[in-house]
Amino acid sequence: MLIHAGVLIDADGKLQHDVTMSVVDGKIEDIMPGTTKGSSTSYAVVTPMFHNGHSHCEYQALESVLPSSAFFPWVRDVVRLKLRLPPKFWFYSTLLGVTKLLQQGYASTGDCSDSGFAPAIMAALELKGVCYREVNGLSAEYDRPRCQSVIDGVLRSDTLTPLGIAPHAIYSTCDSILEDVANRRQSVPVCIHVDESPEEEQFCRFANGPFAEMYERRGIVRPSPQSSAVRHFDAMGLLTANTLLVHGCTWDEDDVAVVQATDACVAICPESNRFLQCRIPPVKSLHDQGVRTVIGTDSALSCHSMSPMHQMKLLMATNSNVDFHRWIFQSQVTPMNGNAYDVVSGLPADFCAFGKGVTLERGDLSGVIDKLVDCVPDVYRSGQMMTYDVNARLQSALVTVVKELSLH
Ligand SMILES: [Zn+2]
Incomplete structure (x- = not known):
């Protein structure tokens, strides 16, 4: 040919x-x-x-369900939406998400999955990469045992798609669960959302803002680290060369130096950042300091095109240097x-x-x-x-179901 x-x-x-x-x-x-x-x-x-540095395939059928907004009301609505959807929904939505990435030309992804359907579907459709099983919860008493059994499952797993662990983020995961991940991970890859939004920064650096108010309202004790989240995670021993840090929008030069020293990898998701009114991460500084970087979409709840080209375009627009553009392209074309x-x-x-x-x-x-x-x-x-026509029909059927669910 x-x-x-x-x-x-x-x-x-x-x-x-x-x-x-x-x-x-x-x-x-x-x-x-x-x-x-x-x-x-x-x-x-x-x-x-291409390689998608960070995805949540299980959210694909929820594309366009939530409007662009500030981060805090968006994440609050995501939590509410998730509670209303049955397990079957997550299966079909994950199938749709994996198919969408294949259609867009991704050969591999670093996918976060709460429902747990992604590893089998990725293996079945031959989308390579890692699936990070999510662990989160603000209560050591109620949430920690559940998270421990997820960690046990990952450590015992022998799936075709390699598994990792994703303690979701500082605002959703208590320190005892984060410590369990740091102490028990062995050689398993770990992925964390870190320093994404202005609201997260307010809580982490200044102990105020909507997250601090939410904890107080609910009577949850969650002390602010009084530093960036990435420094807090580093002090817990969570940053290694096998850790993927997602976002880093509010990092300063010192934070980038911490990441560089640990050889952790960073996933940048520019379209999602824009949708949620977050800053673009310090990409020039990541480039100049030689930090390992990949580019991702994040989920369909905050990224609508899923096109690798769209992510690259947004990042290339931040700097006209040709070497920088080539580095962006290399970051979107697979490390694996x-x-x-x-x-x-x-x-x-x-x-x-x-x-x-x-x-x-x-x-x-x-x-x-x-x-x-x-x-x-x-x-x-x-x-x-490769053709994925059957799944195009599946997509329109699912979109109808989700719209009906979200209207009630
Ligand atoms: Zn994400």
Whole structure:
């Protein structure tokens, strides 16, 4: 099979213009300049598949249910909404979420799951990555035993999709549960939402704001760490090279230095941050200090496009430097499948092909990304084009169900 690309983007963000890829036995055999006679198809842009640094596939059917707002009322509504939905809902919504990521060209994800359906569905549909099982709760007495059994389950697990543990966030998880995770995790990956919103910052650094008021109203003792959440987690021993820190919107230079020293990885979710009126994290500082960074969507409750292009566009707009743009692209293209078009080693032909039959004017990396924001790719895995038509019908059925539930 021969596929012509107006622009071919390598995993390191370098562009090649007007090339033809030859795919033999599911692997890329050669990349040749120009249009070769007999090309099966011509595309405007061909890219490697992507890695979603942070997702919650189980929320996919709730897309657009909540409006853009400040963080605190949004998270309060999420908790209320979750209580009204039956277990069956979470199964179908997770199926929809995993399918959506595959459609958008993701080969892998770091998914957080409260309902626990994601690992089996990811394995069944061959979405690679890690599934972090959520543990949270503000009561050591009532919530800790439940969380301990989730941790036990993760430590005993032998699933095709590797499992991790996600103590949700400082405002939702008491210190005794956080300590259990730090003390018992062994080599298991851990994922935490950290320093996301202005409200979280108010509680963590200044012991005031809506979270502090909520604890007081409910009679819950939750002392403020009087520092950023990331420093609190570091003091508990939660930051290691196998810890994924999600957001970091309110970090200063000292916080970034703490993260850099522990070699923890950071997941940035720019569309979600904007939807919830949070700041964009200090991406330039993460880049300059060599912090390991991935880019994610977060859930459909705060991110509507799920397009990797949209996330990259928002971040590239923060800085015009070409090396910075390439770093953003590298952060969105998998740490784990690393699909550079390395014709020497003959990697599986897994790639996204955008704009069938369309000619794109030459441009730089950010200009090319900019033009693909609303495009859904043809996704090729091992040289075969994947189609997900059945799930498009599932999607419309689920959206109807969810809208009905949310109206009552
Ligand atoms: Zn999240």
